[in-house]
Amino acid sequence: MDSQRSFLIIALAIVSFFLWQEWQKDYGPKPAVPQVQQQQQAAADSSSASLFVDSNEGPRQTVQPEATARRVKVRTDVLELEIDTRGGDIVGLTLPQYALTKGSAEPYVLMRQLGGFEYVAQSGLTARDGPDRSGSRALYRTDATEFTLSGDTLVVPLYLDHNGLQIEKRFIFTAGRYDVRVEYLLVNNSNEVKTVQPYQHLLQNIDNGESSSMFMPIYRGAAYGSSSERYKKYDFSDMQKTNLAISTQGGWVAMLEHYFVSAWIPDANSNNQLYSLVHGGNKGVIGARGEAVDIDPGQTLTLSAVFYAGPKDQDNLAQLANGLDLTVDYGFLWFISQPLFWLLTFIQGFVGNWGVAIIIITLIVKGLMYPLTKIQYESMAKMRNLKPKIEELQARYKDDRQKMGPAMMELYRKEKVNPMGGCLPMLIQMPIFLALYWVFVESVELRHAPFMLWITDLSAKDPLYVLPVLFGISMFLMQKLTPMQVTDPLQQKLMMWMPVAFSIFFFWFPSGLVLYWLVSNLISLAQMLYIYKGMEKKGIHTRKA
Structure with a gap:
């Protein structure tokens, strides 16, 4: 199973749930x-x-x-x-x-x-x-x-x-x-x-x-x-x-x-x-x-x-x-949102544009997370290379689940592969995504703040939906760099339509947040190409199992 795409689905579900839960708690119907x-x-x-208020009788x-x-x-x-x-x-x-x-x-x-x-x-x-x-x-x-x-x-x-x-x-x-x-x-x-x-x-x-x-x-x-x-x-x-x-x-x-x-x-x-x-x-x-x-x-x-x-x-x-x-x-992630807002404000003080500040803070966040990103992509590539051996173990122990588990773990240990290594960076990015969401929604400094061209208010949705569409394209390109390994037709269709679903999901998000996620994807694409190129030189295949 392609761990990155499966985890993206889980991430979308969790993010949606948290956003809905916070919205219902604070803004839902009373x-x-x-x-x-x-x-x-x-x-x-x-x-x-x-x-009026009486000292003895109350209001x-x-x-x-x-x-x-x-x-x-x-x-x-x-x-x-x-x-x-x-x-x-x-x-x-x-x-x-x-x-x-x-x-x-x-x-x-x-x-x-x-x-x-x-x-x-x-x-x-x-x-x-x-x-x-x-x-x-x-x-x-x-x-x-x-x-x-x-x-x-x-x-x-x-x-x-x-x-x-x-x-x-x-x-x-x-x-x-x-x-x-x-x-x-x-x-x-x-x-x-x-x-x-x-x-x-x-x-x-x-x-x-x-x-x-x-x-x-x-x-x-x-x-x-x-x-x-x-x-x-x-x-x-x-x-x-x-x-x-x-x-x-x-x-x-x-x-x-x-x-x-x-x-x-x-x-x-x-x-x-x-x-x-x-x-x-x-x-x-x-x-x-x-x-x-x-x-x-x-x-x-x-x-x-x-x-x-x-x-x-x-x-x-x-x-x-x-x-x-x-x-x-800033909700339950205020301890992340407040430092991010301080950094965003600090950057904006130099560049004078909140949209440019968002791009710069994205570069900083992705740069700090590069070591984890490298582990993620290397782990995913190694897992794809291990697919034939994993299928062999599955066939050998298909009737004995108790032996299959230890055998799989021994294979991972021998090959120095962490099956969860592809999920760790996304687990870290999810709270950052949520924290930035509340920064862009709640911070009055971004109210009516222009970026450039048609983006005149970073706290409102993109009126032309250009950023969400570009985000979907960037997600599609990331998929092309990591071809599907799943064989189930239903899962294949789900993966194929996921960029479209995310784009539609982001239609209603503040354009500042979509700008952050689009830039994050573009940086991820560049990092992915750089990491995969280095792995190919070491003889580790990154495109095919």
Whole structure:
């Protein structure tokens, strides 16, 4: 049996299974929201402003007041926000540095309240004297409704007087950064101790009408990090089953989607309670609640948290919170994907083209694996040369399987042939293939990254399917260099059609990944010709048994 081709079939099956398993786990269909909850949602589209967190009772809904809030618009070089003065919530957020689609003039909208869909970032003060403890959210005052960053920093203040407590809620923006510092400056002007408790959470519709494909997934869901677990997904189906309740020092909570993330990072030195719930029937909420603090008469106190909304930039996220960079989810092979991504980024910094960087990293990987590749092809050639002796043993011991096994092993030992030698390099390449798959799918740096000619987005499939077809041709040429040794007609047909099957399979893969595999095949062809030429000089036949 031709071990390489048989193993290719096994490899394809295993790769397909792992990709499907990972996709189902993260992006597969989730339980449908019951009809009763859908009906409740129709009456709760604008109720997010009435959601708050009580230190004793937990999250609950209150009556929406009659007062009308205003929207404060904020513009920086990388963010455009809308802040609702009702609660000081972020109800709209656009990323002007990222196009909605390739070539589009429209920026990517991350957070919004539009057409029945709601995705907002809320924060407030509860406990006994918090303005969000009573029957409604606080209505803040503002000096202006439009703010634009013109220097290095921008401070957007909101003001509130609440039962002797003077509150200034400040949003502090920095040029070039997607993280925003949110502070509460509290002054107790009363004659009694005031007690407040900060909270921050993210709220988003569970169903937004978008769909995922197996090869270009659109992940939407929550995640959190704690002192005991750096990164843990907690998707909407988890919220529908159980409310999250974890005590931790520091920690963070986030909402994820493909290339972008929003997150609240509370004070790293405080003890926080991470929580989740389903609000209004069809809105998932994940948040963090801090410790209740007392403010003595005349005392001034500052409470703060960091809000992040933007691309999944691993370096920046790692600086903000422990484990937040893992929201760039490379799956179970993250320990391979992260070094590969670092190397890919390092190379791209020199060549300035992600496609060229992919070609170079392929050359490096194949070069490092050349010793194993040499063992593979030499082993395959030796196995083909041993075929007559193997057939002779099979005929001699066809009625005695117990003797055939030791006889075969003795033949392999005598001829210094490892029957599994042709499989080892492919076993090593499979996890690299999977790791690179997640690098190309998850890394925002490759989003809309052009290569050349018709390849304008390495994170999307080849629009003309040229790369998958070239890959199939390269695979066919590899087959011609290693003629079939199988005699079963069904297996022969399967081997013959395998390049076509792989080409079709790769039609939906990111073009960057197909580029990697095509270049890998071309390098393998060159290595195969070089190795076989050397073996022919030694008298070892490489084409025929």
